[in-house]
Amino acid sequence: xxxxxxxxxxxxxxxxxxxxxxxxxxxxxxxxxxxxxxxxxxxxxxxxxxxxxxxxxxxxxxxxxxxxxxxxxxxxxxxxxxxxxxxxxxxxxxxxxxxxxxxxxxxxxxxxxxxxxxxxxxxxxxxxxxxxxxxxxxxxxxxxxxxxxxxxxxxxxxx
Numbered sequence: 001x002x003x004x005x006x007x008x009x010x011x012x013x014x015x016x017x018x019x020x021x022x023x024x025x026x027x028x029x030x031x032x033x034x035x036x037x038x039x040x041x042x043x044x045x046x047x048x049x050x051x052x053x054x055x056x057x058x059x060x061x062x063x064x065x066x067x068x069x070x071x072x073x074x075x076x077x078x079x080x081x082x083x084x085x086x087x088x089x090x091x092x093x094x095x096x097x098x099x100x101x102x103x104x105x106x107x108x109x110x111x112x113x114x115x116x117x118x119x120x121x122x123x124x125x126x127x128x129x130x131x132x133x134x135x136x137x138x139x140x141x142x143x144x145x146x147x148x149x150x151x152x153x154x155x156x157x158x159x
Contacts, residue, residue: 048109048112051105051108051109054101054105055102055105055106058098058101058102061098062079062098062102065095066136066140066141067139067140069082069139069141069151070082070083070086070087070095071095071099071141072140072141072142072143072149073129073132073133073136073140073141073142073143074129074142074143075126075129075142075143075144075145076122076125076126076129076145077106077110077124077125077126077127077128077129077132078102078103078106078107078125079099079102079103079106080099080143081095081096081099082141082143082149083149106125106128107121107125110124110125110128111124129142133152134156134157135156136152136156137152137155137156138151138152138153138154138155139151139152140152
């Protein structure tokens, strides 16, 4: 049970490290030693090159699911399942995991941009969502702020 309590503490500390630039040494020695794997993951997450590489690796699958209409973009710059009820039960967990990973990395990118531009993460995400929508091909799905899904009706403008 004691270890379970530490896992919550560690998860919170990892988020603090990832998003607030905290230091590992602020935690008790026992906690640091017990959860070295989590801390190394948090350090890796802070590496923008690692984030870029993970997003690049996921991109072909994201594109495939977006083209199929199973996955779409939200008004705030994240991925979501368009209609989970229509997705095969064997595929659904894999899709949910990939979407969660992609959204976690997008959030980290948005936070870095927001910090550098002295704005909010929400505003950065919404601006990115507009860019994604502008560049998306006809037929891709987008969810507005009210939760309504619609397919894009026109192809992107040539630049």
